[in-house]
Amino acid sequence: MKIEDILKERILVxxxxxxxxxxxxxxxxxDFRNERLKDHPHPLKGNNDLxxxxRPxxxxxxxxxxxxxGADIAETNTFGSTWVAQADYHLESMVYEINYQAAKIAREVADEFTAKEPHKPRFVAGSMGPTTKLASMSPDVNNPxxxxxxxxxxxxxxxEQAKGLLDGGVDMLLPETITDTLNVKAALFAIQELFEETGRQVPVMVSGTITDASGRILSGQTAEAFLVSVSHVPLLSIxxxxxxxASALRPYLQVLNEKSSFxxxxxxxxxxxxxFGHYDQTPEQMAGEIEVYLKEGLVNIVGGCCGSTPAHIKKIAEVAKKYKPRMVHGPLSMVHGS
Known part of the structure; x- marks a missing residue:
């Protein structure tokens, strides 16, 4: 069953x-080294994607x-798996392998669960983080x-990242935590080019990050401007x-709900x-805040980011079961496969 069809029936987690x-x-x-990396001259601890x-x-x-x-979709462990981010560890040469292996692992586990519960297929989203560099802003205040x-x-x-993820078997690609619209435009351009070259397509999800109370992403776009700037691509979701x-995101989700045809x-x-940099919100508190979106019919896919654990996802999944998914406005033909 296609994910597009399931999303019309229920909220996915x-x-x-x-x-x-x-x-x-x-x-x-x-733990961050294997036989091949045993003599790698640079520290690798902290390079979680590796x-x-x-340590598969x-x-x-x-x-x-x-x-x-209760999750329906697993994200691959590839948030920093571009040569841009891996350059910090001098591992640019391993980018394809890291993405391929991460996708393969997630695929194996997803298939294991789908085999046990065919009525609840599990999906794999290839996580594509924002890299460590911005394309539309200068890191040097003296040289804008x-x-x-x-x-x-x-x-x-x-x-290169998307190719490894596709070859490893992801169901969709997810450029996420976008702080710079120009970066995601590069990601979407790369994905479209890869689809054309390989003749293979998967749905694409996009997720931005509002960085502060001004309601803008780091490169200055509001939620609506961000939506407009990526809407030229037929996305599965925004x-x-x-x-x-969760509660602070609500007004921006209201904008996406109103304006998005994805x-x-x-x-x-x-x-x-x-x-201390730790997240204290309990699973119950987080699920309670997310339930507000569900009551208002704002979302089709919901999950957790920093600080969230399987205990949080379990509570969110329990709440999500009770609600109908957001009705998609506008031309659904914009979504792949519809």
Missing amino acids: LDGAMGTMIQRYKLEEK LSVT DVIKEIHRQYFEA GYRAITFDELKGAFK GLNCALG FVSAHPNAGLPNE
């Missing part, structure tokens, strides 16, 4: 934080916990015209994630971090 779960394993430098290659057992277990909690990366460099980086807790997604953080 995305998984929660990967990094929050990895922290629980108290991994050491050796664990799909060096850990990543599989995390995916399993989220599916057991300077750019740390070009559009073409970003396009190449995202294309949404918001990270940065704010499905709408939300995966907020578990509240805002405390002074």
